[in-house]
Amino acid sequence: MHHILASIWPIFVLILAGYGMKRLNFPSDGFWYGAERLNYFILFPALLFSSLSTAPLNNPALPRLLVAIILVLSVLGLGLVVLRYVRKWPASHFGVLLQGVLRFNTYLGIAVIGSLYHREGLSMALLMIAILVPIVNFISVLAFSAGQHTSVRALLAPIAKNPLILSCLAGIFFNLSGAELQWGTDRFLTLLANTSLPLGLLSVGSALQLHHIRGQLTTLVLNSSARLLMAPLITFIVARLMQLPSIETTILVLFFALPTAPTAYVLSQQMGGNSDLMASIITFQTLFSALSLLLVLALVV
Template sequence: MLDLLLALWPLFALIIAGFYLRRWNFPNEEFWPGAERLNYFILFPALLFSSLARAPLNNPALPRLGLAVMLALAIGWVALLVIRRIRGWPAARFGVFTQGVLRFNTYLGLAAVGSLFGQQGLTLAAIMLALMVPTVNVLSVWSLTAERGVSARSLLLPIAKNPLILACLAGALINFSGIGLPFGSDRLLSLLAAASLPLGLLCVGAALRPEQLGGEIPALGWNSLARLLAMPLMAWLVAYALHLPAMESTVLVLFFALPTAPTAYVLTRHLGGDSQLMAGVITLQTLLAAASLPIILTLLS
C-alpha cells in the first residue's frame, strides 16, 4: 500500500496544483485552453507514438488483453442500455451517464501506469488506448444523439481525425516496418513525451468544477460508484476469466478504475447534453479516485 501511495500521490498533487493555479488566475485564463490543445495535438501523441514505435509487440498476452478490453466495454455498455430502458433516460442524461461509466482520464491512467510499470506498462496502455479511445468515442456520441439520430460519417470522422488514434497507428506501423527512430528522433520524442503527463495532470485539475457538486447527489453518487468500483471489479473478472498475466491484469483494471475524462464536458455541451451534470460527475469522480484507486490496486495485488 505504501509503495502505491508513493507512486500515486505526486499525480494527484499535480491535479490539485492545476486546480489552484487556475483559481489564482496563474498564469492567466487564456493559458489553459492553449495548454490543453498543445498537449492533445502534440505532446500526448508524441508519447503514444514513441511508446508503440519502440515497443516489443510480440507479447503473447496482447490478443487476450485486447479481447479483455472489448469485453469489459461491451458488458458496461449493455448494462447501461438495460438501465436506460428501465429508467427512461433522455439522451441528454444518458450521454452523461455513458461517459461517466465508460470514459476514462487518459492522462492520469498513463501517468499511473508509467509510475508503476515504466516503459513496459506504457506500451500495454498505448495498445489499450488504440482500442478504447475510438470505441468509447463512438458510444459517447451515439448516446448523446440517440433521440435525433446521427450519421455514420458524424460518428467516424472525429475518430479518423483523432490525434491519439493516428499516433498509435503511426507508431505501430513504424514498429512493424523495422525503420525505428533514427537520427536522434527518439530523443526528440522523449523530450516531448516527458512534458505531456505533467502538463496533462495540471490541465485535469484546472478543469475541475467543485461548484457543480451541489446538484443531483444520487445521480452523481451512483455514477461514481459504477465507474470507480463496479467497472474495475468487472474488468478484474474478465481478466481472471481470460487468464491474463499479472501486469496486463493490473493495467486493465487500473484503466477501468480511472475517473472519467475532463473532455467529456466539452462533448456533452457541444451535443446538447446536461453539461452541468457532466461537470459534477467529472469533479466528483476525480476527487474520489484519489482514495479509490490506491485501494483497488492494493486489493488487486
Template structure:
C-alpha cells in the first residue's frame, strides 16, 4: 500500500498545484495555453519517441497487452452504443459520454506507470498508446457527429495530425530499424522527457473547472462510474482470463482506470458538443480518480 501511495501522491500534488497556480493567476493566464502546446507538440512526443525507441517490441506479452487493450476499448464503445440507442442521446451529449467513458489522461497514466515500473513500464504504455489513441479519436468523432455521417477528413485528420501518434510510430520505426541514438541525441531526449510529465500534470490541474460541476449530477456520476469503476473492472477481468503477466496487467488496468483527458474539451467544443458538460466530466473524474486509482492499484496486489 505504501508503494501505491508513494507513487500517487506526488502526481496528484502536481495537479492540485497546477489548479491553485491558475487560480492565483501565476505566472499569468497567457502561460498555460503556451505550456500545454509546448508539452503536447514537443516535450511529450520526445518522451514517447525515446521510450519506444529503446523498448523490446517483439515480446508475446506486449502483443497480448495490445490486443486486450483494443478489445476493452471496443467493448466499452459497444456498451455506449447500446445506451445511446436506448436513451436516444443527441451527438452533442453522446460524444461527451463516449469521451468521458473511454478517453484517458496520458500525462497522468505515464506518470503513474513511470513511478511504479520505470522505463520498461513506460515503453509498454507508449506502445499501447500507439493502438488506443487513434481508436479513441475515431470513436469520439463518430459519437460527437451522431445523426450525420462524419467525413473521412473529420475521422482521419485528428489522427494524422496527432503528435503523440506520430511520435509513437517514429519511435517504433527507429527501434525496429536498429537506429542508435548517438552524438548526444539520447541525452537531449532524456532531458526533454524529464520535463514533460511534471509540466503536463500542472497543465491538467490548470484546466480543471469546478464551477461546471453545478447541475447534471446524474449524467456526471453515471459517466464517472463507467470510466473509473466499470472500465477498469472489464480490463482486469480480461487480463485475468488471458493470463497476462502482472506488470502488463497492471498497466492495462491503470490506463482504463484513468480519468478523462482535458483534450476531450477541445474536441467537444470544436465539433459543437456540450462543452460545459465535458468540462464537468473531466473535473469530477480527475478529483475522484485520486481515490479510485488508489483502490485499483492496491487491488492489483491480489491479481496474481
C-alpha cells in the first residue's frame, strides 16, 4: 500500500493544485482555456504519436488485450442499453451516462501507470489507449445519435476530427511503415510530450465544478459506482477467465477504474447532451477516484 500511495499522491496534488489555481484566478481564466486546447490538440497527441510510433506493435499481448477490452465494453454497453430502454432515457441523457461509464481520463491513467510500472507498463498502456480511444469515442457519438435521424457524415465527423484518434492512427501507421524519426524529431516530440501530463493534470483540476454536484447525488453515486467499482470488477473477472498475465490484468483493470474523461464535456456540448450533468459526473468521479483507485490498486497490484 505504501508504494501505491507514494506513486499516486503527487498526481492528485497536481489536480488539487489546478483546482486551487483556477479558484484564485491564477494565472487567469484565459490561461486555462488555452492550456486545455494546447494540450488536447498538440501536446497530448504528440505524446501518443511519439510513443506509438516506436511501440512494439508485434507485442503478443495485443490480440488478447483487444479481445478482453471488447468483452468488457460489450458487457458494460449492453447493460447500459438495457437500462436505457427500461428507464426510457432520451439520447441526450443516455449519451452522458454512457460516457460516464465507458470513457476514461487518459492523463490520469498514463500518470498512474508510469509511476507504478515505468517504461514497461507505459508501453502496454499506450497499446490499450490505441485500442480504447477510437472504440470508446465511436460508441459515445453513437449513443448521442441513437434514435435520431443523423447522417453518416454527421455521425463520423466528431470522430474523424478527434486529435487523440488521429494521433493514435498516425503513430500506428508510421510504426508499421518502418520509417524512423530523424533530424531530432524524436527529441522535439519528447519535449512536447513531457509537458503534456503535468499540464493535463492541472487542467483536470481547473475543470472541477463542485457546485454542479448538488441536487444530482443519486445519479452521480450510481454512475460513479458503475465506472469506478463495477467496471474494474467486471474487467478483473474477464482477465481471470482469459488467464491474462498479472501485469496485463493490473493495467487493464486500472484503465477501467479511471474516472471519466474531462473531454466528455466537450462532446456532450457538441452532440446536444446534458452538459451540466456531464460536468457533475466528471467532477464527482475525479474526486471519488482518489479513494477508489487506492482500493482497486490494493486488490490487484
